[in-house]
Amino acid sequence: MEAKSHSSAIARTLAGCGLLVALLVSSRAHATPPCAVLGSKCPQPMNDETSRGLALGTGARASALSTSALAYNPAALALGRLYHIEGLVDYIPQAHAVALGGAVVDSSTSKIGAGIGLRGFLSGSEGLGGIDGRLGLAVPFSDAVSLGLSGRYINLTNTTVVPGKSVTTKVVHGFTMDASFRVQPVQMLQFSLATLNFVDLGSAYAPLYLVPSVAFALGQLVSVGADVLIDTTSYKKLTYTAGGGIELLAANTIPLRIGYAADLERSIQSLSAGIGYTDKTVGFDLSLQQQVSGGDATRVIGALRYYVH
Numbered sequence: 119m120e121a122k123s124h125s126s127a128i129a130r131t132l133a134g135c136g137l138l139v140a141l142l143v144s145s146r147a148h149a150t151p152p153c154a155v156l157g158s159k160c161p162q163p164m165n166d167e168t169s170r171g172l173a174l175g176t177g178a179r180a181s182a183l184s185t186s187a188l189a190y191n192p193a194a195l196a197l198g199r200l201y202h203i204e205g206l207v208d209y210i211p212q213a214h215a216v217a218l219g220g221a222v223v224d225s226s227t228s229k230i231g232a233g234i235g236l237r238g239f240l241s242g243s244e245g246l247g248g249i250d251g252r253l254g255l256a257v258p259f260s261d262a263v264s265l266g267l268s269g270r271y272i273n274l275t276n277t278t279v280v281p282g283k284s285v286t287t288k289v290v291h292g293f294t295m296d297a298s299f300r301v302q303p304v305q306m307l308q309f310s311l312a313t314l315n316f317v318d319l320g321s322a323y324a325p326l327y328l329v330p331s332v333a334f335a336l337g338q339l340v341s342v343g344a345d346v347l348i349d350t351t352s353y354k355k356l357t358y359t360a361g362g363g364i365e366l367l368a369a370n371t372i373p374l375r376i377g378y379a380a381d382l383e384r385s386i387q388s389l390s391a392g393i394g395y396t397d398k399t400v401g402f403d404l405s406l407q408q409q410v411s412g413g414d415a416t417r418v419i420g421a422l423r424y425y426v427h
Contacts, residue, residue, distance in 0.1 A: 152322045153352045160352060160384065162415075164213075164274060164290070164323045166190075166237070166250060169206065169403035169421040173392025174363030175377025178343025180300070180310040181333035181365075185221040185423070188233035188254050191310050191331070192266030193300035195223060195231030195256035201426035208237065212415040213276075214245025226427045231256040231266075239274065243284060248274035254296075262302040270294050270315070272324055290321035298329075308333045318351055326351040341365045349383070357383035363390070371396055375405070386412035399425055 153160030166189040171177035179190040185204045187194035201224045208217035219237030236251040254268030271293050277286045298312035314327040328350060333343040344362035363377030375392040392405030401423040409415045 151352060151354050152320055154354055160322050161289075162322075162381070162384065162386070163325055163349075163352075164246070164250070164272075166235075166252065166270075167208065167417075167419060169392060169394070169405045169419040170365075170373075170375065172407050172417060172419050173375035173377055173390050173403070173405035174343060174365060175361035175379040175388070175390055176345040176347060176359060176363075178331070178333055178341070178363050178365065178377075179312065179329060179345050180308040180331035181335065181341050181343050184223050185233070185235065185421075187231075187256075187266075188221055188223055188235050188252065188268065191298045191300060191312055192233075192254040192268040192296055193256050193264045193298040193310060193312075195233050195254050195266055196225055196229070196258040196264045197231070199226045199427065200224075201226045202423050203426065204421055204423040206237075206419060206421040209418040210246070211417075212413075213239075213241075215239045215241040215247065217250075219250075225256075229258060231258070231264075233268075241277065244277045244279045246274060246276055246289075248272070250274070252296075264300050266296075266298050266300070268296045270296065270324075272319075274323060290319055290323040292319045293317065294319055294324060306335045308335075320351075322352045325349045338370075339367050353383065361388075373403070377407075379407075381412075384412060401425065 168186045168189050170186050171190055177190045182191045182194050183198055184202045203222050205220045217237045217239045221235030223233035225231035233254045238249050239246050241247050250272045252268050252270040256264050256266035258264040273291045274289050275286050276289050277284050294315045294317040296314045298310055300310045302308045310331045312329040315324045316326055318326050328348040331345040335341045342364050347359040349357045359381045361379030363375055366374045368374055373394045377390040379388045386409055388407050388409045390407040394403035403421045405419050407417045
């Protein structure tokens with residue numbers, strides 16, 4: 119019986135990975151690289167980020183829970199038996215914008231985990247504006263295996279000021295989808311494989327990614343995660359962003375995080391850090407990411423969560 123269960127788990131794992139790769143291949147077949155002539159000057163993607171994920175470099179996606187699962191790894195929406203409500207402020211000075219957003223994630227009402235989130239980008243006479251929203255669902259096959267799918271609608275414009283007038287350009291617009299598959303073979307180890315934006319929008323702001331991730335935990339106190347974001351559509355070749363982070367829960371209430379990310383094609387390296395507070399009712403996170411090579415961009419995210427369950 120145990121051997122049969124093990125074989126079934128392996129079959130589900132292979133089927134899930136095969137589905138994600140098939141989605142990636144079918145979507146990439148019609149893509150036209152938006153950065154073919156721009157090289158390292160190609161704009162960086164406007165990825166959905168949470169305060170926890172920003173502090174952990176590339177997100178530590180395999181260990182994502184709650185609202186971070188909605189942003190990075192929809193298969194993890196089925197975890198935790200929780201109901202969380204979050205509001206956030208995302209300050210992006212290089213884009214001359216502030217994003218205000220919120221998310222609700224529920225894995226306690228039903229066996230199917232669900233989440234919904236929306237961000238609105240605000241700017242003055244120039245900068246990034248628009249909305250970015252998503253709805254995600256996850257199905258657990260067991261405590262160790264789950265599959266998730268999310269839909270994303272994004273509509274962003276960029277306004278620049280030239281002598282005598284302002285020029286507004288639509289940089290990305292449309293509906294796309296994410297899918298991910300998560301496996302936890304033992305208590306301390308998690309793997310995930312995701313394909314993001316697999317309905318190709320033809321924009322470097324929302325590229326089609328394949329993202330393998332791994333996370334290792336030492337009890338409830340320390341977690342280490344690493345991710346590789348493989349951009350399959352921005353250039354004529356595959357390009358890579360790699361990184362990860364370490365998370366420590368001090369005094370069972372104060373999460374401390376550090377992270378690193380390297381965009382190899384754009385020659386950009388970033389360091390990040392974050393701190394927070396969590397108890398049985400509320401949680402707060404504040405994170406900073408700073409480019410240290412290839413640019414000087416800064417990003418700051420603050421988030422407040424209420425734990426219904």
